[in-house]
Amino acid sequence: MNLSFVVLIFILPLLVFAVLGLAGMYLRPRLAGLLATGITGIVFLLSLLTAWIYFRLPVHSAGIYQPVIPVSFEWLRFSDRLVATLGILLDPVAVMMLVVVSFVSLMVHWYSLGYMQGEKGFQRYYAFLSLFTFSMMSLVVATNLVQMYIFWELVGISSYLLIGFYYTRPAAIAAAKKAFIVTRFADLGFLIGILLLSYYAGTFDFGLIVGNHASSVGVVSSSFAGLKVVEWAMLLVFMGAAGKSAMFPLHIWLPDAMEGPTPVSALIHAATMVVAGVYLIARMFPVYYFHAPAVLSLIAYTGAFTSLFAAIIACTQTDIKRVLAFSTLSQIGYMMLSLGVSGYGQQDSAGYTASLFHLFTHAMFKSLLFLAAGAVIHAVHENSILRMGGLRKYMPSTHLAFLVGCLAIAGIPFFSGFYSKEEILIAAWEHHKALFFVAWLVAGLTAFYMFRLYFTVFWGRDRYYHHPVNEAPRSMRIPLLVLSFISIVAGYVPFGRYVSAAGHFSETHFYPGIAIASVTIALIGILIAMKMYARPNAFPEKLTKKMGLFYVAACNRFYIDEGYLFITKKIIFNPIAHTVAWVDRHVVDGMVNAIAKITEEIAFRIRKMQGGQVQEYGLIMAASATGLALLLIYLATN
Amino acid sequence: MIQEIPITHVLVLSSFLFFCGICGFIIRRNLITLLMAVELILNAVSINFVVFNKYLFPHQMEGLFFALFVIGIAAAEAAVAIALIINVYRRLGSIQVEDVAEMKY
Amino acid sequence: MTAGQFIFYTMAFIMVAFSVFTIFSRNILRSAFYLFCVLVTTSFLYFMLGYEFMAGVQLILYVGGIVVLIVFSILLTSHIGHKFPWPSKRKLMAGVTVSLAGFLLAVKVLCCYPFPVVHEKVKLPGMKEIGRQLLDLDTRHSGYALPFEIIGILLLAAMVGAIMIAKKEK
Numbered sequence: 001m002n003l004s005f006v007v008l009i010f011i012l013p014l015l016v017f018a019v020l021g022l023a024g025m026y027l028r029p030r031l032a033g034l035l036a037t038g039i040t041g042i043v044f045l046l047s048l049l050t051a052w053i054y055f056r057l058p059v060h061s062a063g064i065y066q067p068v069i070p071v072s073f074e075w076l077r078f079s080d081r082l083v084a085t086l087g088i089l090l091d092p093v094a095v096m097m098l099v100v101v102s103f104v105s106l107m108v109h110w111y112s113l114g115y116m117q118g119e120k121g122f123q124r125y126y127a128f129l130s131l132f133t134f135s136m137m138s139l140v141v142a143t144n145l146v147q148m149y150i151f152w153e154l155v156g157i158s159s160y161l162l163i164g165f166y167y168t169r170p171a172a173i174a175a176a177k178k179a180f181i182v183t184r185f186a187d188l189g190f191l192i193g194i195l196l197l198s199y200y201a202g203t204f205d206f207g208l209i210v211g212n213h214a215s216s217v218g219v220v221s222s223s224f225a226g227l228k229v230v231e232w233a234m235l236l237v238f239m240g241a242a243g244k245s246a247m248f249p250l251h252i253w254l255p256d257a258m259e260g261p262t263p264v265s266a267l268i269h270a271a272t273m274v275v276a277g278v279y280l281i282a283r284m285f286p287v288y289y290f291h292a293p294a295v296l297s298l299i300a301y302t303g304a305f306t307s308l309f310a311a312i313i314a315c316t317q318t319d320i321k322r323v324l325a326f327s328t329l330s331q332i333g334y335m336m337l338s339l340g341v342s343g344y345g346q347q348d349s350a351g352y353t354a355s356l357f358h359l360f361t362h363a364m365f366k367s368l369l370f371l372a373a374g375a376v377i378h379a380v381h382e383n384s385i386l387r388m389g390g391l392r393k394y395m396p397s398t399h400l401a402f403l404v405g406c407l408a409i410a411g412i413p414f415f416s417g418f419y420s421k422e423e424i425l426i427a428a429w430e431h432h433k434a435l436f437f438v439a440w441l442v443a444g445l446t447a448f449y450m451f452r453l454y455f456t457v458f459w460g461r462d463r464y465y466h467h468p469v470n471e472a473p474r475s476m477r478i479p480l481l482v483l484s485f486i487s488i489v490a491g492y493v494p495f496g497r498y499v500s501a502a503g504h505f506s507e508t509h510f511y512p513g514i515a516i517a518s519v520t521i522a523l524i525g526i527l528i529a530m531k532m533y534a535r536p537n538a539f540p541e542k543l544t545k546k547m548g549l550f551y552v553a554a555c556n557r558f559y560i561d562e563g564y565l566f567i568t569k570k571i572i573f574n575p576i577a578h579t580v581a582w583v584d585r586h587v588v589d590g591m592v593n594a595i596a597k598i599t600e601e602i603a604f605r606i607r608k609m610q611g612g613q614v615q616e617y618g619l620i621m622a623a624s625a626t627g628l629a630l631l632l633i634y635l636a637t638n
Numbered sequence: 639m640i641q642e643i644p645i646t647h648v649l650v651l652s653s654f655l656f657f658c659g660i661c662g663f664i665i666r667r668n669l670i671t672l673l674m675a676v677e678l679i680l681n682a683v684s685i686n687f688v689v690f691n692k693y694l695f696p697h698q699m700e701g702l703f704f705a706l707f708v709i710g711i712a713a714a715e716a717a718v719a720i721a722l723i724i725n726v727y728r729r730l731g732s733i734q735v736e737d738v739a740e741m742k743y
Numbered sequence: 744m745t746a747g748q749f750i751f752y753t754m755a756f757i758m759v760a761f762s763v764f765t766i767f768s769r770n771i772l773r774s775a776f777y778l779f780c781v782l783v784t785t786s787f788l789y790f791m792l793g794y795e796f797m798a799g800v801q802l803i804l805y806v807g808g809i810v811v812l813i814v815f816s817i818l819l820t821s822h823i824g825h826k827f828p829w830p831s832k833r834k835l836m837a838g839v840t841v842s843l844a845g846f847l848l849a850v851k852v853l854c855c856y857p858f859p860v861v862h863e864k865v866k867l868p869g870m871k872e873i874g875r876q877l878l879d880l881d882t883r884h885s886g887y888a889l890p891f892e893i894i895g896i897l898l899l900a901a902m903v904g905a906i907m908i909a910k911k912e913k
Contacts, residue, residue, distance in 0.1 A: 646858070660841070670820070671774055693858065
């Protein structure tokens with residue numbers, strides 16, 4: 001079966017970006033939006049078709065899904081195996097990501113028709129959304145490290161453009177810059193890691209690096225400062241992944257990125273871009289497992305710490321989008337944790353499968369939560385939950401959607417989140433009991449803060465709203481309904497059959513004990529939240545006073561941002577940057593200016609020689625001719 | 639004539655005329671007098687060629703023709719120069735060399 | 744001193760004196776007249792050398808054409824009776840020095856060089872020979888047909904150019 005049509009999945013969004021970017025001003029906004037949404041719909045159908053065809057290809061024998069490369073275009077060739085190509089790699093993970101990205105993108109496109117209606121720059125918004133879709137999808141089908149890096153950066157740029165969409169607001173500009181700079185800094189590590197890895201493995205290609213249990217990398221035995229070179233390379237690659245996926249301490253950009261429009265937060269900062277790091281680790285998993293197991297443990301610990309850290313902070317935040325942002329941080333921490341504890345091979349790769357399964361379901365319910373939050377913000381014109389309450393009477397559909405999302409994320413049975421979280425907990429239990437307890441605690445905290453959010457917004461104190469609070473328009477409600485449905489149903493996909501570390505089928509055992517434990521702690525969290533927030537009372541106040549300093553610290557996100565600011569201002573800017581700037585201005589520029597000044601002076605002096613007076617020329621000509629003749633005679637006679 | 643007057647005398651005469659022309663070219667402030675100095679130079683050159691022809695190559699006529707052409711070109715050049723001078727006079731009202739300085743930087 | 748020598752040295756004296764007056768005269772019309780005298784004397788020199796054709800051409804073109812043209816332009820453009828000021832001292836000094844230096848150098852070179860003068864008597868060329876050679880009909884020597892044509896075109900161009908430049912703009 002010829003899979004070359006797959007290339008359309010990438011060309012179409014790129015074309016839409018080009019058309020809307022160049023000619024968007026000449027189209028009516030509605031038309032631009034419908035065009036983008038329509039094309040995204042086509043792309044989604046093509047992705048589904050690709051998945052359908054891929055999983056039925058006869059190439060897969062012995063129950064292992066082989067990667068398929070339908071398109072590959074050689075770009076730069078350094079040597080026999082070291083060649084940078086642009087191509088499309090289809091394997092179970094890539095195909096799954098294609099479906100996820102295109103689906104969430106379609107929902108966001110549709111939703112934005114209603115949410116962004118009347119905004120200035122509507123066409124520009126859709127152009128950037130298409131650019132993002134193109135970059136993200138090309139990233140997940142990258143055949144080699146170079147292509148992945150290119151699209152990694154492109155995704156970063158799309159994120160920058162979209163966070164700073166309201167470019168007249170200083171907070172948005174600052175947030176966009178922060179996001180880009182932090183991820184760029186992380187990408188420095190990523191680049192060095194790529195270079196190290198490709199130098200020692202002799203190739204950029206994923207298939208060659210990862211194939212045969214990553215044997216091509218194993219031959220390297222040199223080491224540096226106690227770690228093998230491979231371990232350094234994979235550590236640096238993890239640095240890149242940590243930046244993009246907002247792991248501690250590179251998480252600072254994600255809460256600020258909420259300055260962008262809410263659909264953007266749903267698409268980029270909940271469902272797709274931030275999971276690029278998880279995707280990268282999953283891609284390079286054999287290398288991690290076989291040659292850098294220490295780094296894999298580090299990944300697990302970082303993921304666990306981030307999820308706990310973010311969950312604590314989320315309990316104290318009062319901006320609806322910030323709570324969701326910290327929740328995203330926490331869930332990605334789960335994914336990293338699960339990858340970190342995973343094994344390899346048919347029986348053992350539960351962690352890997354669980355992580356990607358959670359990625360899949362998280363994309364669905366987190367985007368649902370963000371879109372529902374967007375509907376609330378759109379109706380109330382307000383971000384802070386302290387000024388919301390009792391909205392269940394005014395917005396029934398949104399209320400239902402938000403409730404479904406909260407139940408999914410809390411891990412209540414029959415909703416998708418339960419199944420994926422279960423698998424993660426099982427994987428943690430099988431490999432690392434301490435991390436299991438952390439994950440279990442975080443599950444409880446997750447339920448608590450999500451339902452705190454839910455009860456405060458939709459129940460709580462009945463407030464008086466200045467403008468009439470309307471239900472969201474139909475273009476916003478339909479994606480919410482679809483996503484709610486998927487959030488329930490997605491849990492039943494037999495994920496392990498399709499995606500696992502070595503391509504085999506993977507079945508997970510069912511531990512009833514763990515299921516009961518997780519559901520119990522989730523219910524406890526929900527009940528505490530209900531008690532504290534469903535009706536207005538003084539209990540939250542008393543609790544915050546009792547927690548005192550710890551509460552204040554958590555509320556201020558444990559002052560990590562201030563720490564970074566201190567380091568950059570006092571340590572980097574003042575001594576180093578000022579000196580360098582001085583040298584640049586006075587020494588380097590000074591030299592160039594001096595040359596220019598000298599030239600000018602000389603020119604000014606010489607200018608008088610060409611006076612334009614013909615007689616002067618005649619005089620000099622005659623004098624020179626005489627002089628030359630004298631010289632010649634003198635030379636000839638001697 | 640050849641027997642009576644040595645060639646160097648005639649050549650000295652023509653070079654005196656030539657250098658008079660050069661001096662006049664450098665000194666003169668009026669465009670027309672400048673032109674007259676140039677005519678002096680060309681005239682001296684013609685004498686030179688003719689004299690060489692007569693004294694050194696009496697069988698040939700190259701010198702004659704050269705002088706002929708020089709005179710022809712001098713005529714053409716003088717015509718164009720006069721036209722230019724008239725034009726300059728119309729525009730600037732004066733034919734002093736210093737006044738023709740509009741295009742000077 | 745033979746008659747030829749006497750005539751030659753007289754003519755030489757006149758040419759030298761009048762050329763000096765041409766460049767140092769303060770009255771423009773007088774300069775033109777001195778130039779006229781120099782040119783006429785030159786044609787006498789050509790007569791002495793035996794080249795009547797050249798002398799004729801000199802008289803017609805130079806004297807009758809160019810000097811007349813110069814006088815016309817003087818009348819058209821400047822104040823005839825106006826006494827022009829001396830040029831600046833610097834310019835004067837520079838000009839005189841350079842030309843004096845050049846002249847002395849030229850004299851030195853000319854005196855020291857042994858010119859291979861041919862003393863035999865040769866028949867002087869008449870109009871017929873000149874014409875034949877101009878038009879390239881003489882097979883013993885190469886002709887001058889090309890420069891002849893070019894001069895024709897040049898003169899045409901000069902004529903047209905002069906008319907274009909000097910005509911009054913409507």
